[in-house]
Amino acid sequence: MNFYHDNTTGKKYDIGHLRRHVVEYVQEAAGENPERRYSVEVSYSNHCYTERNDAGERSFDIARYEQSKTLPDIMAELMTRECHHTGKTNFVTLDIDEDRIYEVYFEVFKRKKKLYIRVQSAYIRDKSRMSSQPRRAKIKFSTILFNMLHDKPIHPPQQKK
Numbered sequence: 001m002n003f004y005h006d007n008t009t010g011k012k013y014d015i016g017h018l019r020r021h022v023v024e025y026v027q028e029a030a031g032e033n034p035e036r037r038y039s040v041e042v043s044y045s046n047h048c049y050t051e052r053n054d055a056g057e058r059s060f061d062i063a064r065y066e067q068s069k070t071l072p073d074i075m076a077e078l079m080t081r082e083c084h085h086t087g088k089t090n091f092v093t094l095d096i097d098e099d100r101i102y103e104v105y106f107e108v109f110k111r112k113k114k115l116y117i118r119v120q121s122a123y124i125r126d127k128s129r130m131s132s133q134p135r136r137a138k139i140k141f142s143t144i145l146f147n148m149l150h151d152k153p154i155h156p157p158q159q160k161k
Helices: 064-066 069-075 128-134 141-149
Strands: 003-007 013-014 021-027 036-044 050-052 059-062 083-085 091-097 100-111 114-126 138-139
Touching: 021 069, 021 141, 036 069, 036 141, 064 114, 069 100, 069 114, 100 141, 114 141, 138 141
Parallel strands: 036 114
Antiparallel strands: 003 013, 021 036, 050 059, 083 091, 083 138, 091 100, 100 114
């Protein structure tokens, strides 16, 4: 699927930038740890360019769509970006400019010895979403990939008492 047809306006939008693709991540050698390479298939949900409307249904959102054009680059840079565990089964990375915070939520999983990333949602954090911010604990992306590949648990951050 390369196009999204907006039933409200009748316009078609090219979403080819969100096609499934493979990213080769490289973890540099450090000390006695050798260089590690990870080939990961990345896919994107429609939540990257749609928004839930008042009826609870998803509808096209031009702002999310425009911002989604940066997602392939963001995902390719995960090894050098700050990542956070959300306290659930997913992770988030933040793309911060002077006037906005773009949050990219993703899950990492293994199937038949292959690693996958699914970008679940991506949006600019605004005042209407401030109360729904998840707990966050920093985690290295290389740790996520290594643990997933080797079936090691990734523990969510501890709740503060």
